[in-house]
Amino acid sequence: MRLATIRQMITDSTLDDWNDIQGLGSGTAASPLTAWDKSTTAAGWELYLASHHQLLAHVEDVSLSIAYGMPQDVAEPIAQDLMPDWNTFADDSPLRVTWADIMWNGNPVDRYAMTVVDGARAILPWPVPTFEPAERVAAGKAVAYEVPRFHVQVARLLDESRGGRSEFDRYLDEAGFKVVDEIS
Incomplete structure (x- = not known):
């Protein structure tokens, strides 16, 4: 299976195409859904097992799934408790990055950073x-995201898998992100 085909299956899907499995990651055993930290x-120091807490399994092709919720700082300690300037929501608490891992036959094939806001x-x-221009880089001021x-x-x-009425599009608009085909 090609990665482009997997991405297209996800792009063409709606929430109805997925079986939502909540409550994973009891922290009792290592798997592709867990990581040591x-x-x-x-x-x-303390050693503990972090894990995804949710799995979306594609109902037409169960080889495809999306695991979600593992803290980003478990695998790569780049950022934690962030206060980006685009976080202007009513609850502007520090943000934490979590992973969404695209899985094929239970193996991770792609990974994306997500965050929970407001x-x-x-x-x-x-x-x-x-x-x-270049002087903004030095000042650390982004012109767009x-x-x-x-x-x-x-x-x-x-977002839709969490139940209730999703306001995803409103939050995406409020964040001011520019949606692009690919990051250059």
Whole structure:
């Protein structure tokens, strides 16, 4: 199976095409849905198992699934408790990045960063800042934030899977992200 074909299956899908399995990741066994993490404490360090808490399984082809919820800092400690300037929602608490892993036959084949915003009212894709001209890069001021169209579709599915009335499009608009075909 080609990655482009997997992405197209997700792009063409709606929430009705997925079986939502909640409550995964009891932290009792390692699998592709889990990762080990080390945390430093006053007493030294602790080792714990972090995991995805949700799995969307495609109902027409169960080889395809989307695992969601593993904290990003488990696998790559790039960012945690972030306060990006686009986080202007009513609840502007620090954001944490979580992974959405695209799985084929239980193996991860692609990975996207997501975040929960406004007091867990919406799941959005994590944007990539763009800088122009060069002096803004030095100042750390982004002129725009881009998200690939495919990441938007994955985030939409995850957001809608939480039940209730999804306001995904409103939150995506409020964040001011520029939706692009691919990040350049």
